[in-house]
Amino acid sequence: MKRFIRDLGQKLLLKQHRFPGQISLDGYNTVKTFRQFDDRYTAPLHGFPDAEEYWRLSSAKPHLAQIRIPTLLINALDDPFLGPGSFPYEIARQNPHLFLETPHYGGHVGFVNFRDTDYWSEKRAFRFIQEQQ
Numbered sequence: 001m002k003r004f005i006r007d008l009g010q011k012l013l014l015k016q017h018r019f020p021g022q023i024s025l026d027g028y029n030t031v032k033t034f035r036q037f038d039d040r041y042t043a044p045l046h047g048f049p050d051a052e053e054y055w056r057l058s059s060a061k062p063h064l065a066q067i068r069i070p071t072l073l074i075n076a077l078d079d080p081f082l083g084p085g086s087f088p089y090e091i092a093r094q095n096p097h098l099f100l101e102t103p104h105y106g107g108h109v110g111f112v113n114f115r116d117t118d119y120w121s122e123k124r125a126f127r128f129i130q131e132q133q
Contacts (some may be wrong), residue, residue, distance in 0.1 A: 005031055012041065031089045064098055072099045072128040074121055076106030
């Protein structure tokens with residue numbers, strides 16, 4: 001978390017130069033969590049009053065039950081950004097068009113195979129498309 005917040009600060013520094021007057025890094029060292037970051041930067045910059053409202057209105061989760069074409073949703077269980085409540089197991093069980101896969105490892109949008117240049121998730125998505133034909 002510490003490293004990620006620090007890296008986000010570096011990105012904000014670049015954006016501060018591109019968008020003068022819209023981003024202030026004063027007191028950035030007090031930001032320690034995603035909620036604090038999103039409350040202070042992400043939500044207001046995108047027209048939301050706070051992180052909670054941003055997360056609620058930007059989430060795809062409420063729409064998953066309405067999926068009517070075969071859809072593969074992959075997310076690793078070791079994703080550092082998502083807690084156990086983030087995985088829509090019950091929605092996937094109830095929707096025959098939603099295929100949820102939660103491998104133990106893969107991180108956040110990872111699934112890197114260091115033996116070659118292909119990502120496991122890309123190969124899995126291609127296989128899923130073939131399975132649906």
